[in-house]
Amino acid sequence: MPALLRFLAVFAGGLAAAAAIGKLVPHVQWLAAHFDVSLAASGFLVSAVMLPGVVLGPLLGGVVDRFGARRVALVGLGVEAGASLALAAPLSFPMLAAARLVEGVGYSLVVIAATVLVVDVSTARRRALALAVWSAFAPLGFALGQWLAGGIGAADPLPRAGVGHALALGAVAVLFAVVLHGDRPALGGAGQAGFVDTLRHAPALRTALAFGCATGVLLGAVALAPLALAPASGLTVAATAQLTALAALPGILGRFASGWLLGGSARPFAVFLGAGIAGCAFLVAALGAPLPFALALVCFAAFQIAIGALPGVMSAMLPLVAPSPGALGTVAGLANQMITAGNLLAPPLVLGVYAAAGVGGALAVLLAAVALSLALVGGVGAYHRPLAAR
Numbered sequence: 001m002p003a004l005l006r007f008l009a010v011f012a013g014g015l016a017a018a019a020a021i022g023k024l025v026p027h028v029q030w031l032a033a034h035f036d037v038s039l040a041a042s043g044f045l046v047s048a049v050m051l052p053g054v055v056l057g058p059l060l061g062g063v064v065d066r067f068g069a070r071r072v073a074l075v076g077l078g079v080e081a082g083a084s085l086a087l088a089a090p091l092s093f094p095m096l097a098a099a100r101l102v103e104g105v106g107y108s109l110v111v112i113a114a115t116v117l118v119v120d121v122s123t124a125r126r127r128a129l130a131l132a133v134w135s136a137f138a139p140l141g142f143a144l145g146q147w148l149a150g151g152i153g154a155a156d157p158l159p160r161a162g163v164g165h166a167l168a169l170g171a172v173a174v175l176f177a178v179v180l181h182g183d184r185p186a187l188g189g190a191g192q193a194g195f196v197d198t199l200r201h202a203p204a205l206r207t208a209l210a211f212g213c214a215t216g217v218l219l220g221a222v223a224l225a226p227l228a229l230a231p232a233s234g235l236t237v238a239a240t241a242q243l244t245a246l247a248a249l250p251g252i253l254g255r256f257a258s259g260w261l262l263g264g265s266a267r268p269f270a271v272f273l274g275a276g277i278a279g280c281a282f283l284v285a286a287l288g289a290p291l292p293f294a295l296a297l298v299c300f301a302a303f304q305i306a307i308g309a310l311p312g313v314m315s316a317m318l319p320l321v322a323p324s325p326g327a328l329g330t331v332a333g334l335a336n337q338m339i340t341a342g343n344l345l346a347p348p349l350v351l352g353v354y355a356a357a358g359v360g361g362a363l364a365v366l367l368a369a370v371a372l373s374l375a376l377v378g379g380v381g382a383y384h385r386p387l388a389a390r
Helices: 003-022 025-035 039-067 069-086 093-121 123-136 136-148 157-179 192-200 202-233 239-248 251-262 268-289 295-320 325-378
Strands: none
Touching: 003 039, 003 069, 003 123, 003 136, 003 157, 025 039, 025 136, 025 157, 025 295, 039 069, 039 093, 039 192, 039 295, 039 325, 069 093, 069 157, 069 268, 093 123, 093 136, 093 157, 093 295, 123 295, 123 325, 136 157, 136 251, 192 202, 192 325, 202 239, 202 268, 202 295, 202 325, 251 268, 268 295, 268 325, 295 325
């Protein structure tokens, strides 16, 4: 089976899994009214899918290392599909929240296992590119789920969203079963000592923390941009948010570009440093300078592209910062834990600082997070040699 076809199957699994995050976003107001809860409470239903990754990420990664990535991915797809089907039942708000948490366990199993599968199905020559492109599954899947769910009528969206998503997950599971064959043999690290040693492995831990900082910056900037740019746009904050969301979409190009550069002679840290500095400059220009709105949007898109390269670099580096091939699942779980934590913490932190100290204070937080990410990976020796030379 061609490597590209197998990679596309894994990427489709990531898209289908990540659609779980976005599929309730268009209906948070309906959820609040239907269950007689606040918008904050209905918003929890959106983020609940990510919580198991924050709490259980490395443990779920250990499960992948122990039982095999393909097998665990299929189980995760089944768990996620079953929880999605439950949305079609008449649930109370606590039951719906519980279903979303179970769905989150399936989601985390799929994306952690799929990271290992990307390594398994890609050739050594294309591995950096494959992993960098793979890192785009989350924003694409989120947007896809939100877009598809937005076309569902508001009368009672849960059954259609739940069943439709479950069918998509089932189709991907069939694709996995047909296109992917077998699991790599266990390579050690199944015992508790190996698991703990992996969590203590400095290159893996530093990369995971930097991953969380970088992805948090991207989402924190998306939360800040509508407030910072609304005066210049002359539109409402909500209308400005729609435009800044569109301007954030090109950020996926940064992940593709980082994989292309790493597949050549570029050093990972050089790509990371250059993208980080450029991203900070574009962010300050977009949100901190008195630019016309159209130009500010262009700078914001350039910021998303530049900083979007950072997750691409770190995704490509995961096999090299793992202490052994048999611990890659645990390292991917650790990275998933930090990424999810960054996504959950960044928007409220940035908006809280904005409320207290204005745009300047919020920008300082985002720039500090980029600097911390650079400092973390700068101390990892594996980042300082070209991948093509290994």
